[in-house]
Amino acid sequence: MIAPVFDDKSDARCLLEMTYGTSLRVVSINGVGQTLLGVSQGDLISHLDDARLTPEFSARLIDEVQSCFVDNSTRSYQILHQGQGQPVRLNISLVPVTDPVATTYRVLMLLREYVPFHHFDESSASREQMFCNLVENSPDTIARYDRECRRCYANPAFVRQSGVALSRLIGFTPSEVPGGDEMKAYEARVRSVLEQGAEQQYELSWLSEEGVERCSLIRLSPEYDAAGQVSSVLAVGRDISEVDQYRRRVHVLANYDAVTGLPNREMFYSRLRQEIATAREAHGSVGLIILDFDHFKVINDSLGHVAGDCLLREASERLKHCLQHDEFVARLGGDEFAIILPDCHERDRLGHVPQLLIEAFGEPFELHEREIFVTASIGISRYPQDSRQIDDLIKYADSAMYSAKSRGRSEIAYYEKGLTTGVTERMMLEGELRKALERNELELYFQPKIELVHQIIVGSEALLRWNHPQLGLLTPDRFITLAEETGLIIEIGDWVFRRACEVAVEWNRDEQKLHTVAINLSPRQFVGKDLVSTVCEILEQTGCSPRWIEVEITESLLLDDQPSTRRALNKLSELGIRIAIDDFGTGYSALNYLTRFPIHILKIDRSFIERITTDRNCEKLVKAIINLARSLRMTLVAEGVETKAQALFLENLGCHQVQGYLYARPGPKSEIEGSLLNLASWTLGRDYRDEGDGE
Numbered sequence: 001m002i003a004p005v006f007d008d009k010s011d012a013r014c015l016l017e018m019t020y021g022t023s024l025r026v027v028s029i030n031g032v033g034q035t036l037l038g039v040s041q042g043d044l045i046s047h048l049d050d051a052r053l054t055p056e057f058s059a060r061l062i063d064e065v066q067s068c069f070v071d072n073s074t075r076s077y078q079i080l081h082q083g084q085g086q087p088v089r090l091n092i093s094l095v096p097v098t099d100p101v102a103t104t105y106r107v108l109m110l111l112r113e114y115v116p117f118h119h120f121d122e123s124s125a126s127r128e129q130m131f132c133n134l135v136e137n138s139p140d141t142i143a144r145y146d147r148e149c150r151r152c153y154a155n156p157a158f159v160r161q162s163g164v165a166l167s168r169l170i171g172f173t174p175s176e177v178p179g180g181d182e183m184k185a186y187e188a189r190v191r192s193v194l195e196q197g198a199e200q201q202y203e204l205s206w207l208s209e210e211g212v213e214r215c216s217l218i219r220l221s222p223e224y225d226a227a228g229q230v231s232s233v234l235a236v237g238r239d240i241s242e243v244d245q246y247r248r249r250v251h252v253l254a255n256y257d258a259v260t261g262l263p264n265r266e267m268f269y270s271r272l273r274q275e276i277a278t279a280r281e282a283h284g285s286v287g288l289i290i291l292d293f294d295h296f297k298v299i300n301d302s303l304g305h306v307a308g309d310c311l312l313r314e315a316s317e318r319l320k321h322c323l324q325h326d327e328f329v330a331r332l333g334g335d336e337f338a339i340i341l342p343d344c345h346e347r348d349r350l351g352h353v354p355q356l357l358i359e360a361f362g363e364p365f366e367l368h369e370r371e372i373f374v375t376a377s378i379g380i381s382r383y384p385q386d387s388r389q390i391d392d393l394i395k396y397a398d399s400a401m402y403s404a405k406s407r408g409r410s411e412i413a414y415y416e417k418g419l420t421t422g423v424t425e426r427m428m429l430e431g432e433l434r435k436a437l438e439r440n441e442l443e444l445y446f447q448p449k450i451e452l453v454h455q456i457i458v459g460s461e462a463l464l465r466w467n468h469p470q471l472g473l474l475t476p477d478r479f480i481t482l483a484e485e486t487g488l489i490i491e492i493g494d495w496v497f498r499r500a501c502e503v504a505v506e507w508n509r510d511e512q513k514l515h516t517v518a519i520n521l522s523p524r525q526f527v528g529k530d531l532v533s534t535v536c537e538i539l540e541q542t543g544c545s546p547r548w549i550e551v552e553i554t555e556s557l558l559l560d561d562q563p564s565t566r567r568a569l570n571k572l573s574e575l576g577i578r579i580a581i582d583d584f585g586t587g588y589s590a591l592n593y594l595t596r597f598p599i600h601i602l603k604i605d606r607s608f609i610e611r612i613t614t615d616r617n618c619e620k621l622v623k624a625i626i627n628l629a630r631s632l633r634m635t636l637v638a639e640g641v642e643t644k645a646q647a648l649f650l651e652n653l654g655c656h657q658v659q660g661y662l663y664a665r666p667g668p669k670s671e672i673e674g675s676l677l678n679l680a681s682w683t684l685g686r687d688y689r690d691e692g693d694g695e
């Protein structure tokens, strides 16, 4: 390693060798060294006594080298040397060079002419001035730290950036002034450069006095004294705050969701990978939860995307509150969230957290000054019980979530073998639903509606069925959401409307016997395509009177006072079509829409009817709904009446119409026609509104 150091042409260098601790010889001397000493290489390749050096020079050198040898340390001294002309004062440093050969000891001699300040010539003085200007005017911060890591120089840029007076900076270490944890770490780095003598780069971040985050990229270069020892560290820092902010922004965009601020899918994957690796090493477990809102699309379509985003943000906050510090929640996209529970087994978090999450949705969400109830379905998979593979765990939690959805709202499902076939089925159904219309596989079933006072059939609800070639008869819960999500509901909805009108025409041939057919409309049918034009076209083509038709919509459609929805409903009402609110009483607590929209019928949800004879609160609620309907002069229909007791109860409370298995299950047209004949009730259906308040 001596050669490159020794060949350096800028310094005078000479390699000395001492044998057996006494005899000293010159091994080599570079050109600068020869000039400075006024000797040639040939003169010196001998014992020093023979060389053309003064006896004082040689004696002092031998003395100093022996001292080096004794404690194997660096020595520095000054000596007057009589060269070829004027005597020169030399600064000499002796640096021991470890030599593997035990009998010889080598020392590197560095020679530098001592130049007192007044001997500087004009050019070196102006050069000094130039460097001084550069340093003092540099936009980069420049500081020097001594061996104790105390600042011994700071340029104006440094003073400006630190916001601390120069007098407070000089003589202090970074951890003393300005101080703080970041500065402690920085000081440790400066000290390591002082110890190891190797250049390093360091990114220093701190908060400015104005509370703004700043960042500097600092090059820490060791500086050596004449003895070759690191005497100080020069720290040149460039302000990269702007770059840092841009870098952070990119990091946020790449790893966080813009709507909720939660980690996104990418970050979720890397966190899950990390947790599984930790669990693998520690023989631990990880729980994965996938949570999806129920009917979010309907809310989004009916209330608009701004409200949808508000809901996502509020829900994210609620989810975060259910979790402990080491648990993790991410938004995967749409209304799908993922939660990672490390060590879930030990702490039984998997038994607890899903329930907390469901409860978090128990309170209504306030959107545009309205209260909206939203529920969520939850699917769970576990590492390592269900799988050791990340992709499998995600797939399994997803299948469990779909299984929860198929059971209804607010459900929790753990992954079980065989569930994945559910997801495959969903994908398969999507492809086949597209062809179902062409293949004539869709069919309308009908369920009669009975007027309670006279016990006569006044109409039927059209309920869609899919005669699937392999899976048999499918009810809407298997495919309506899918149709809504894929947009197929528009085409299917048109088909339903047309078919229902055709049947209404048949069942109302005898003008004396009014039989209304109720058609379910999805909120998606109100978005985009002109629903009213389609309805008018179908009515005209089928010859159906609007009086024979009712449309059933859900409350969610009315919550956002969309002008287009209001216009469509007003036009349908003006045509003579009656409008019913389906599943009334579930989900939404804002009722003022009842006065703003043309609503004619309220259908009380069957969950209330189910408990009406056993639950006092339920009874009170149904009574209140009946009174509300009466005061608004609306027809009231109770859904899901299964027992005579329920029917009697409803009749006593003054409910107008009922529908349920007690009278008839939904069936194909021909079957319903049979029961209609049997009931011999093709008499004139009566409208409570036409009769006043019906009291």
Ligand SMILES: Nc1nc2c(ncn2[C@@H]2O[C@H](COP(=O)(O)O[C@H]3[C@@H](O)[C@H](n4cnc5c(=O)[nH]c(N)nc54)O[C@@H]3COP(=O)(O)O)[C@@H](O)[C@H]2O)c(=O)[nH]1
Pocket: 447, 461, 462, 463, 464, 475, 476, 477, 480, 496, 520, 521, 522, 582, 583, 603, 606, 639, 640, 641, 642, 659, 660, 661, 662, 666
């Ligand atoms: N957009 C469209 N939605 C539709 C269409 N056809 C149906 N639907 C929606 O699917 C929901 C479920 O329908 P279905 O599975 O047919 O269930 C109906 C009845 O079978 C059931 N019902 C009726 N009486 C009883 C009973 O006594 N007990 C009991 N457990 N269930 C009963 O209720 C459903 C009818 O209820 P409702 O519509 O609320 O009046 C259906 O609710 C529609 O939302 C379509 O063409 N387009």
